[in-house]
Amino acid sequence: METPLIEFREVTKRFEEKTVLDKINLEIYENQITTVIGKSGSGKSVLLKHIIGLLSPDEGSILFRGKPVSKMKKGEWNEYRSKISYMFQNNALFDSMTVFENIALPLRQTTKLRKKGIEKKVMSRIEHL
Amino acid sequence: MRKRPKDDKLLINMRPTTNEISSLPFFHFIGKRTLYIINNLGAVAIFFTLAFLKIFRPRQLKEIIQQVFYIGARSSNIVMLVGLFTGMVLGLQLFYTLTKFGSAGVLGSVVALTLIRELGPVLTAIMITARAGSAMTAEIGILRISEQIDALYTMRIDPLRYLISPRIAAAIISFPLLTAFFDLVGILGGYVTGVLLLGVDKGAYFYRIRAYVEMADISGGFIKSLVFAGLVSTICCYQGYFAHLLSDSHGAKSVSLATTAAVVFSCVMILVSDYVVTSFLM
Numbered sequence: 001m002e003t004p005l006i007e008f009r010e011v012t013k014r015f016e017e018k019t020v021l022d023k024i025n026l027e028i029y030e031n032q033i034t035t036v037i038g039k040s041g042s043g044k045s046v047l048l049k050h051i052i053g054l055l056s057p058d059e060g061s062i063l064f065r066g067k068p069v070s071k072m073k074k075g076e077w078n079e080y081r082s083k084i085s086y087m088f089q090n091n092a093l094f095d096s097m098t099v100f101e102n103i104a105l106p107l108r109q110t111t112k113l114r115k116k117g118i119e120k121k122v123m124s125r126i127e128h129l
Numbered sequence: 130m131r132k133r134p135k136d137d138k139l140l141i142n143m144r145p146t147t148n149e150i151s152s153l154p155f156f157h158f159i160g161k162r163t164l165y166i167i168n169n170l171g172a173v174a175i176f177f178t179l180a181f182l183k184i185f186r187p188r189q190l191k192e193i194i195q196q197v198f199y200i201g202a203r204s205s206n207i208v209m210l211v212g213l214f215t216g217m218v219l220g221l222q223l224f225y226t227l228t229k230f231g232s233a234g235v236l237g238s239v240v241a242l243t244l245i246r247e248l249g250p251v252l253t254a255i256m257i258t259a260r261a262g263s264a265m266t267a268e269i270g271i272l273r274i275s276e277q278i279d280a281l282y283t284m285r286i287d288p289l290r291y292l293i294s295p296r297i298a299a300a301i302i303s304f305p306l307l308t309a310f311f312d313l314v315g316i317l318g319g320y321v322t323g324v325l326l327l328g329v330d331k332g333a334y335f336y337r338i339r340a341y342v343e344m345a346d347i348s349g350g351f352i353k354s355l356v357f358a359g360l361v362s363t364i365c366c367y368q369g370y371f372a373h374l375l376s377d378s379h380g381a382k383s384v385s386l387a388t389t390a391a392v393v394f395s396c397v398m399i400l401v402s403d404y405v406v407t408s409f410l411m
Contacts, residue, residue: 016376054279081285091226092280108286109188 003066005030006051011060013046020046023060045089052086053077099126176370177363180293192295193302200261200296201303205310210255212311215248216240216318223319224327237334240319241312242263245342245350249312251403254357258369258395262365265296266391269369270384278370293366300362301355308354349410356406360398365391 008026012019020043028034038044049055052060053069063068064080072080094102103122107113113121154222184193219240227233269292272278281288316338323329375383 015374022184037197049279050258052283054282078285081283086283088276088280090275092276094277094280095275105284 002029004028004063005065007063007066008047008050009048009061009063011057011062013043013050013055014058021050021057048086052084053081099129143224149378150397172371173363173367174288176293176367177297180289180363180366181298182317183287183294184289184298186290188403189290189298192291195300196295196299197302200257200265200299201306204257204260204303207260208253208307208311209314211251211252211256212244212314213248213318215252215311216315216320217322218318219243219248219315220322221240221318221355224323224329229342232332233329235337235341236319236329237316238337240323241316241338241342244319245313245346246314247350247403247407249308249315250304250350250353250357251399253308253311253354254361254399255396257300257304257307257359258365258392258399262361262395263388263392265365266360266369266372266388267384269293269366270372273370273373274380274384278383290371293370296366297359297362300358304354304358304361305351308350314349352410353403354408356402357399360402361395364395370385 004027006026006028008024011021011024011026013021024047026047036044036047046055050057056070064072067076069077069080094105097105100122103125104118107118107121111118168298177338183189223236223239223243224233227236227239269278271293276294278288281291320331324331324334353368366389370386372383372387373379379385
């Protein structure tokens with residue numbers, strides 16, 4: 001039987017006394033499009049934020065290719081996160097920065113690229129916009 | 130009374146029932162508030178420690194310099210203006226008080242000691258809280274509610290390192306410098322009222338300052354300003370960073386509440402810690 005790409009097992013998430021996710025079980029398979037539908041405030045964003053690691057469950061576990069995310073080592077965790085893209089509801093762009101600075105930010109902060117290298121990469125990305 | 134279950138795992142069942150809680154509302158309230166305060170104090174301490182350690186990571190210098198410009202350089206005008214008038218009013222008030230005792234000649238030393246030991250660090254910290262601290266909370270709070278902090282995380286940029294550490298470092302650099310400006314301008318303010326307006330001898334004013342102000346007074350003032358820097362920057366950043374977790378509001382309102390809480394809490398903590406640090410330094 002195929003191992004799910006992402007699996008939620010009895011995941012519960014509470015914010016103070018409010019339970020947003022209550023023992024959720026979910027399986028997401030590779031090469032399939034999975035849609036999560038629900039009313040406003042039903043916990044869709046909270047569920048997605050668990051997948052990208054912005055939130056961690058109070059109970060239960062999240063598995064990536066059968067391996068619990070909470071037990072991943074730092075290298076595995078970074079590799080897992082690098083495979084996931086997430087589009088925020090309001091884009092979450094840095095509105096105090098220019099388009100160039102927005103694209104350059106992760107390059108400046110997470111790579112050792114020099115100014116010229118960053119400029120070249122950013123301009124090549126801007127051409128795709 | 131209910132019997133205690135043998136199995137430790139069942140201790141959860143020892144929680145008071147709703148009826149028991151309603152019969153002891155006062156103790157329930159006190160206990161809940163105490164746990165909340167202890168929990169928050171622990172969270173603030175961890176927040177500060179993590180952010181402080183990340184000051185020394187690579188690629189921080191540029192961000193720290195930017196924040197020093199914003200927190201320090203841009204606050205200098207208002208700090209010096211307040212320092213000037215504080216010194217002037219001190220000169221005015223102390224002149225009349227000291228004249229009653231026939232000691233108007235010591236005006237310079239009294240103004241200088243009051244400013245260096247007490248008013249300089251405290252008023253500078255309160256002014257920076259009002260100007261830069263509130264802005265810190267609002268900016269970080271808006272970044273939080275618009276999910277920009279979450280976006281940093283998804284880009285593998287540590288928000289604590291990128292947003293909080295430079296602000297704490299900049300506060301630690303800026304507070305003592307601005308306090309020194311405040312003290313200096315305040316002493317000149319005292320000179321304006323004491324010497325130029327009320328006729329105290331110019332030589333006596335500066336001679337008494339040199340004679341009575343010791344290095345321990347100056348270092349004590351700087352120790353206070355460092356403590357205030359840590360407190361104000363941590364409280365303001367913490368309130369903004371966790372603005373989304375406020376239970377009684379969300380969105381823009383949570384940012385406004387967080388900003389108000391940051392300013393009020395910072396000012397209270399400045400005064401409380403001032404007493405504690407002074408009692409240690411005496």
